[in-house]
Amino acid sequence: MAVSVVEATTLRTRIPPVRNPWPRRKRKAKEAFRYAVIVALCLVVLFPVYWMVLSTFQPEKYTLTYPPPLWFRGFNTSAISSLFSQQPIASWLFHSFIVSAVTVVITVVLAVPGAYLLSRLRFRGSGAFGFLLLFTQLMPGAMIIVPELEWYRTLHWTNNLFTLGLLYAAFNVPLGCWILKSSFDTVPNEVIDACYVDGCTQVGSIRRILIPLSRAGLVAVVIVAFFGSWNDYLFASAFLTNRSLYTAGLGIATFISQQNVQLFQLMAAGVVFSLLPVILYVSVQRHVARGLTAGAVK
Amino acid sequence: MAATEALVIDSPEAKPVRRASRGNSFGRQAGLRSNLHLKLLAPILVFEGLFVVYPIIRGVILAFQQTNYGKTSWVGLANFRQMIHDPIFWASVRTTFEFTLAMVVVWLSLGLGVALLTNWAFKGRSLVRGILAIPWAIPDVPTVLTFTIMLDPNFGILNRIASWIPGVHHQIQWLTAPNLAFIAIITMVAWKGFPFYSLVILSSLQAIPDDLYEAAKVDGAGAFQRFRSITFPSIVPTLSLLAVLAFIFSFQQFTLIYLSTGGGPGQDTSTIAILIYNQAFQYFNYNYASAMAAVGLLLAVFGTVLFVVIERRVIRQRYLEGGLS
Numbered sequence: 029m030a031v032s033v034v035e036a037t038t039l040r041t042r043i044p045p046v047r048n049p050w051p052r053r054k055r056k057a058k059e060a061f062r063y064a065v066i067v068a069l070c071l072v073v074l075f076p077v078y079w080m081v082l083s084t085f086q087p088e089k090y091t092l093t094y095p096p097p098l099w100f101r102g103f104n105t106s107a108i109s110s111l112f113s114q115q116p117i118a119s120w121l122f123h124s125f126i127v128s129a130v131t132v133v134i135t136v137v138l139a140v141p142g143a144y145l146l147s148r149l150r151f152r153g154s155g156a157f158g159f160l161l162l163f164t165q166l167m168p169g170a171m172i173i174v175p176e177l178e179w180y181r182t183l184h185w186t187n188n189l190f191t192l193g194l195l196y197a198a199f200n201v202p203l204g205c206w207i208l209k210s211s212f213d214t215v216p217n218e219v220i221d222a223c224y225v226d227g228c229t230q231v232g233s234i235r236r237i238l239i240p241l242s243r244a245g246l247v248a249v250v251i252v253a254f255f256g257s258w259n260d261y262l263f264a265s266a267f268l269t270n271r272s273l274y275t276a277g278l279g280i281a282t283f284i285s286q287q288n289v290q291l292f293q294l295m296a297a298g299v300v301f302s303l304l305p306v307i308l309y310v311s312v313q314r315h316v317a318r319g320l321t322a323g324a325v326k
Numbered sequence: 327m328a329a330t331e332a333l334v335i336d337s338p339e340a341k342p343v344r345r346a347s348r349g350n351s352f353g354r355q356a357g358l359r360s361n362l363h364l365k366l367l368a369p370i371l372v373f374e375g376l377f378v379v380y381p382i383i384r385g386v387i388l389a390f391q392q393t394n395y396g397k398t399s400w401v402g403l404a405n406f407r408q409m410i411h412d413p414i415f416w417a418s419v420r421t422t423f424e425f426t427l428a429m430v431v432v433w434l435s436l437g438l439g440v441a442l443l444t445n446w447a448f449k450g451r452s453l454v455r456g457i458l459a460i461p462w463a464i465p466d467v468p469t470v471l472t473f474t475i476m477l478d479p480n481f482g483i484l485n486r487i488a489s490w491i492p493g494v495h496h497q498i499q500w501l502t503a504p505n506l507a508f509i510a511i512i513t514m515v516a517w518k519g520f521p522f523y524s525l526v527i528l529s530s531l532q533a534i535p536d537d538l539y540e541a542a543k544v545d546g547a548g549a550f551q552r553f554r555s556i557t558f559p560s561i562v563p564t565l566s567l568l569a570v571l572a573f574i575f576s577f578q579q580f581t582l583i584y585l586s587t588g589g590g591p592g593q594d595t596s597t598i599a600i601l602i603y604n605q606a607f608q609y610f611n612y613n614y615a616s617a618m619a620a621v622g623l624l625l626a627v628f629g630t631v632l633f634v635v636i637e638r639r640v641i642r643q644r645y646l647e648g649g650l651s
Contacts (some may be wrong), residue, residue, distance in 0.1 A: 066443055076517065077461075080468065095489075096481055098483075144366060162634065168622060168626060174375075174619060178384065260580040280471070281585055297468075302464045306460065309460070312455065
């Protein structure tokens with residue numbers, strides 16, 4: 029629906045306006061100007077990313093000179109290889125991956141019933157339920173970290189990747205519910221009714237109709253949960269004190285205060301750590317951009 | 327009704343017949359009669375209760391206690407009294423206020439600017455939108471690394487760019503000079519977060535019917551006038567929702583600030599989140615940190631309520647508009 033509106037809009041703008049006192053030349057100039065601004069904006073926005081990549085692959089002798097060269101003076105991958113050989117980055121990345129996997133699975137499993145509750149059922153306390161979810165989602169992590177840590181210590185759950193994943197899931201389930209709810213909302217009631225007529229139960233209608241028809245929403249939930257746990261530093265820094273269990277975000281952050289880590293290794297770590305989220309984002313961006321934003325502003 | 331039953335009775339599965347014949351086929355009404363919602367609610371409530379609600383309650387209790395040498399005792403409002411007389415706390419309240427206000431303004435204006443700029447049928451627009459959203463996908467820690475390196479006073483690229491400006495000679499200490507550190511943080515947080523705002527604003531721009539612009543053009547309205555009387559009023563609801571979200575998200579911001587300045591220089595960039603973390607994990611004043619967290623929680627509740635109120639209004643307005651068109 030919305031897509032067709034967009035297409036219509038874009039088509040419309042190509043048609044010259046009804047009364048155009050100025051011939052094409054002025055419009056062309058205006059377009060060129062707009063293009064120029066857009067290109068400049070993209071360059072500025074991409075610059076930090078470019079700089080990270082440049083500092084990683086620039087030959088070492090150039091990275092610490094002042095003024096730093098703006099372009100590649102060569103290309104070497106020694107930063108990456110020395111990073112992997114001198115730092116436990118591989119195991120840190122693996123830890124991040126485990127934690128993220130736990131987060132994603134739990135979030136999806138709990139977001140489906142939550143979204144169904146928000147989208148299709150009206151029950152006593154549904155307003156309070158929605159508010160609880162929203163509050164959990166909007167609550168700053170730093171406000172809860174102290175009691176959460178005490179609670180985890182009582183349970184002997186600190187220094188444990190699985191329980192850390194559970195914690196991230198708890199913070200991502202609410203957003204997951206909202207995203208999936210907006211996806212469930214788009215499924216017409218008639219389809220569900222047809223399913224009932226064919227003899228399926230409500231749970232059956234979730235499994236056979238709503239989930240298959242909300243694939244984009246599910247992907248968005250997976251992405252959000254993955255980003256949420258892959259990105260975290262706050263909780264990991266408090267809950268993982270055992271260096272051999274560090275997640276990549278936490279481990280790389282410790283590089284900042286370490287004198288013996290070379291600058292190009294630092295940047296290489298940044299590139300390696302950003303790679304997975306960026307690839308994920310680029311591969312699904314077109315399909316889930318709407319789902320992601322819908323989740324925040326329902 | 328009868329027809330539905332007849333249809334269902336023919337189906338080979340017996341169980342669903344009962345369910346279908348029990349009431350209307352609409353899920354919403356069926357939900358009233360079954361206790362399905364309880365079964366679906368239970369796991370989420372248990373999970374969130376265990377990991378979020380219980381710790382919140384515990385945190386509030388901590389705020390009224392004091393632990394000395396392993397002994398925990400009730401101290402009433404002592405922690406809060408200490409807080410009220412603590413200039414560092416008030417400094418961080420002020421910093422938080424300035425920071426959140428700055429982020430709301432910067433995020434919304436950047437988001438609006440980028441959305442207006444890209445809301446136009448040009449070649450490669452999906453590529454541009456993809457590029458402009460990349461900062462969103464870069465995690466916090468690499469963002470901090472990159473900005474720290476770029477802002478390094480000795481070999482950072484930004485000082486090289488700054489040296490092109492006539493009159494700038496000395497090496498600027500971006501992250502350790504009082505006001506510059508604040509500006510540097512805002513720039514970094516803005517870079518990381520703006521794609522979200524521009525995407526949401528863009529989708530709300532695209533929902534404005536084109537006829538309005540056509541009509542305005544026919545009436546001889548200029549570009550600015552069209553913006554003022556069509557574009558802006560149509561996106562005000564979205565903007566106000568985003569303003570609340572920007573407030574909450576900047577209030578939550580921790581990693582980018584903590585890893586780049588640690589709250590310094592002095593207390594210049596120490597928001598409440600940073601202060602709580604430092605109190606808890608540097609000075610191990612868990613109870614004092616909890617008292618400050620309790621205040622932060624109240625603010626978060628306030629933000630959430632504000633969000634709900636504005637959202638209700640937005641939905642009502644959309645509903646009314648839908649009814650008119």
